[in-house]
Every structure is written in structure tokens, then in C-alpha cells.
Amino acid sequence: MTSTQPAPPAAPEIHKGLAGVTVDYTSVSKVNPETNSLLYRGYPVQELAARCSFEEVAWLLWHGELPGGQELAEFTASERAGRALPGNVRQVIDLLPRTSHPMDVGRTAVSVLGAGHPLAGDNSRQANLEKAAALFAAFPAVVAYDQRRRRGLDVVEPREDLGYAANFLWMTFGEEAPPEVVEAFNISMVLYAEHSFNASTFTARVITSTLSDLHSAVTGAIGALKGPLHGGANEAVMHTFEEIGIRKDEPAEDAAARAKAWMEDALAQKKKVMGFGHRVYKNGDSRVPTMKAALDAMIRYYGRDEILGLYSGLETAMEEAKGIKPNLDYPAGPTYHLMGFDTEMFTPLFIAARITGWTAHIMEQLESNSLIRPLSAYNGPEERHVP
Numbered sequence: 456m457t458s459t460q461p462a463p464p465a466a467p468e469i470h471k472g473l474a475g476v477t478v479d480y481t482s483v484s485k486v487n488p489e490t491n492s493l494l495y496r497g498y499p500v501q502e503l504a505a506r507c508s509f510e511e512v513a514w515l516l517w518h519g520e521l522p523g524g525q526e527l528a529e530f531t532a533s534e535r536a537g538r539a540l541p542g543n544v545r546q547v548i549d550l551l552p553r554t555s556h557p558m559d560v561g562r563t564a565v566s567v568l569g570a571g572h573p574l575a576g577d578n579s580r581q582a583n584l585e586k587a588a589a590l591f592a593a594f595p596a597v598v599a600y601d602q603r604r605r606r607g608l609d610v611v612e613p614r615e616d617l618g619y620a621a622n623f624l625w626m627t628f629g630e631e632a633p634p635e636v637v638e639a640f641n642i643s644m645v646l647y648a649e650h651s652f653n654a655s656t657f658t659a660r661v662i663t664s665t666l667s668d669l670h671s672a673v674t675g676a677i678g679a680l681k682g683p684l685h686g687g688a689n690e691a692v693m694h695t696f697e698e699i700g701i702r703k704d705e706p707a708e709d710a711a712a713r714a715k716a717w718m719e720d721a722l723a724q725k726k727k728v729m730g731f732g733h734r735v736y737k738n739g740d741s742r743v744p745t746m747k748a749a750l751d752a753m754i755r756y757y758g759r760d761e762i763l764g765l766y767s768g769l770e771t772a773m774e775e776a777k778g779i780k781p782n783l784d785y786p787a788g789p790t791y792h793l794m795g796f797d798t799e800m801f802t803p804l805f806i807a808a809r810i811t812g813w814t815a816h817i818m819e820q821l822e823s824n825s826l827i828r829p830l831s832a833y834n835g836p837e838e839r840h841v842p
């Protein structure tokens with residue numbers, strides 16, 4: 456008789472970074488790299504950016520439909536009434552050093568807002584809609600307060616006669632922004648609002664899947680967004696521009712030549728250059744043309760051709776060397792710079808926008824929840840015993 460050896464266990468299939476893995480359905484948005492399109496609840500994001508306020512898009516993401524006249528009137532009234540920075544959040548921010556990274560300030564503020572919320576323990580859809588709307592309304596005040604305290608300036612109270620974008624700029628800079636700037640800011644908020652199962656949204660869904668609460672999920676999502684491979688890239692893009700050197704009034708061609716040389720050197724050193732590449736889009740990010748048009752409008756408005764030179768110099772050199780295209784963070788960074796935001800405030804601006812997408816996903820996750828808990832393959836030492 457021949458003894459048969461048990462077959463060695465088949466090596467498990469590993470999906471590092473979950474690349475290419477579909478983990479669930481979502482009706483919030485559709486990212487289609489084949490057609491290079493992005494739909495929020497069925498609407499092309501370019502149409503929403505051109506024709507809708509960010510308030511309307513927030514409502515769409517939460518409710519699945521654009522708001523009717525009465526719904527929008529009620530929603531904007533409650534949003535405007537909820538814009539002031541709550542006193543306890545201000546006190547906690549004041550305890551943090553002015554040098555704290557604004558992403559840490561934003562993460563802490565959301566945590567405080569959660570701990571103080573009257574519906575903290577309630578995970579019903581109605582309670583979560585209320586919590587999402589309150590966060591949406593209050594977060595701009597966190598960003599504005601932090602930017603102003605970094606500069607040693609007094610707080611500017613919100614204005615109920617301004618829309619979301621105009622009021623955000625008002626609270627940050629203490630003066631009314633011109634319509635061109637308000638429009639570009641609104642476009643950036645709409646484009647940043649939602650992008651299916653990106654790392655921060657997935658983080659929010661993992662936290663939600665344990666039946667934790669909305670503020671915990673958003674706090675965790677902020678942690679995921681902070682990294683430069685995700686939202687932190689918009690800040691990193693500006694550091695690249697700063698490293699190359701922003702020389703006001705330099706002719707665009709000269710700035711482009713310097714940027715091209717910088718990129719060739721960075722790629723020769725095998726550096727990853729933030730603001731380029733994407734896990735899903737391999738042929739360009741669907742949102743970039745719209746955001747680039749908004750950046751162009753700001754370059755024209757502020758008369759800053761050297762920024763265009765730096766932008767196109769890096770883009771061309773990356774395209775020629777590696778065929779890798781910019782993602783949304785690439786045009787968004789210099790747009791926020793031209794508007795006057797400190798570089799470290801850029802990713803908190805992304806938070807303000809993505810609160811809408813995250814909270815839509817949190818509510819969707821709860822509607823048909825299953826604990827998110829994948830498997831791992833062990834490759835440590837064989838079983839052994841303490842001597």
C-alpha cells in the first residue's frame with residue numbers, strides 16, 4: 456500500500472491594497488475609467504459642477520435626488536443657521552498649538568462635535584441625516600478659524616445672506632470674494648464631494664460596519680484622507696511648486712522649463728510625484744478638465760501666468776517620461792493657493808467637501824450592513840513555545 460501525502464494547502468490569492476477587488480454595491484456614485492466619467496446618483500459631475508450649488512449636491516448625495524425648491528429653501532436655511540463654530544470646539548482648538556497640522560485640528564474638531572451631539576448614540580437614518588447636515592454646516596468654520604488663528608487674526612462670524620461657498624471664503628478671509636472666485640471654489644467642492652470606495656470612504660464604511668457612529672467614521676476617514684497618497688496630495692502638490700520656486704511675474708515658458716527640469720530630476724531619482732497617477736483611472740482623472748478650467752480662470756483673474764507655466768511644465772514632463780496623468784489634487788492645489796489659503800489648509804478643504812460623500816456612504820452601509828472583516832494569510836514563524 457502506498458501512503459499518500461496530504462496536498463499542501465493552496466496558496467491563498469492575495470489582493471494587496473484590494474486593487475481590482477469589488478467589495479460591495481453602491482448607488483452613491485459611479486467611477487468609470489473606461490469612459491473616463493464620474494456620476495453622482497446618475498448625474499455627470501461636470502454638469503453638477505457647472506449648474507448646481509454645493510448645497511444642492513450635498514442634498515443629492517444624501518437623498519438620491521436633487522432638492523425641490525421647498526426642500527432646498529429649508530435645507531439652506533438650516534445650513535445657514537448652523538454655521539457658527541460651537542464654543543466647545545473653539546475651546547478645544549485653542550488648546551492645540553498654532554503649529555498643529557490643520558488636518559489634526561479638523562480631525563479633533565469632528566471628534567468634539569460628535570461627543571457633544573445630542574443624537575450621539577442614535578444611528579437611525581434620520582439622526583444620521585441630521586448629524587451629516589450639522590457637520591456640513593459647521594466644518595467650514597473650523598477651517599476658517601484655524602487658518603485665521605495660524606495668522607494671528609480674529610474670528611470672522613458667518614453671514615446668513617451668503618451661499619456656502621461665498622460664506623466659507625468670507626469667514627476665512629474676512630472680505631467678500633468676487634463671483635469668479637466663489638464659482639471656482641464651488642466647483643472644487645462639487646468635484647471633491649464623492650468618489651466611490653476610495654481609501655477614506657472605505658475607512659468610513661469599515662468603521663460604520665461595526666455599528667459605530669457617524670462622527671467616529673468621519674474622524675477615521677479624515678485620518679485616511681490625510682496621507683499624501685490620498686487627499687494629502689493637494690498640499691504636497693503645492694510643496695512641489697514651492698520647491699521649484701514660485702516667481703511672480705516670471706514668463707510662463709521660463710517657469711515651465713524650470714518645472715520640466717525639476718520633474719526630470721525627480722523621476723531620475725525614482726521619486727513619486729504627488730498629484731499624478733490614480734488607482735482607478737489609468738487614462739486621466741475624469742474631474743481634472745473641469746478643475747483645470749477653474750484653475751485657468753483663477754490664473755486669469757489673479758494674472759499669475761507663472762503658475763500655469765509650472766503646472767504645464769510638470770504635466771508635460773511626467774506625460775513624456777511615464778505617460779502618467781494628473782489627478783484632481785494637481786489642479787486643486789494651485790487653485791487654493793491663488794485664492795489665498797495656506798498650503799496646509801488644502802486637505803481640510805477636501806474634508807469639507809468629502810463630508811458629504813462619506814456620510815452618504817455611512818448611511819448606505821447601515822442600510823444593508825455586513826461587518827467588513829477580510830482574511831489574511833499568515834507568513835510568520837511556525838508554532839513555537841515559550842522556553
Ligand SMILES: CC(=O)SCCNC(=O)CCNC(=O)[C@H](O)C(C)(C)COP(=O)(O)OP(=O)(O)OC[C@H]1O[C@@H](n2cnc3c(N)ncnc32)[C@H](O)[C@@H]1OP(=O)(O)O
Nearest residue numbers: 683684685686688726727728729730731732733734782783
Ligand atoms: C484625490 C486623490 O486621492 S487622487 C490620488 C492622490 N495621490 C497622489 O497624487 C499620490 C501620487 N500617486 C501615487 O502614489 C499613485 O499613483 C497612487 C497611489 C495614487 C495609485 O497608485 P497605484 O494604483 O497603487 O499604482 P502604483 O503606485 O503601483 O504605480 C504604478 C507605477 O506607476 C508609477 N507611479 C504612479 N504614480 C506615480 C507618481 N505620482 N509619480 C511617479 N511614479 C508614479 C509607480 O512608481 C509604478 O511604477 P513601476 O511600475 O515602475 O514601479
Ligand SMILES: O=C([O-])CC(=O)C(=O)O
Nearest residue numbers: 649650652653654734735
Ligand atoms: O478614488 C480614489 O482612490 C481617490 C480619489 O480620487 C478620491 O477619493 O477622490
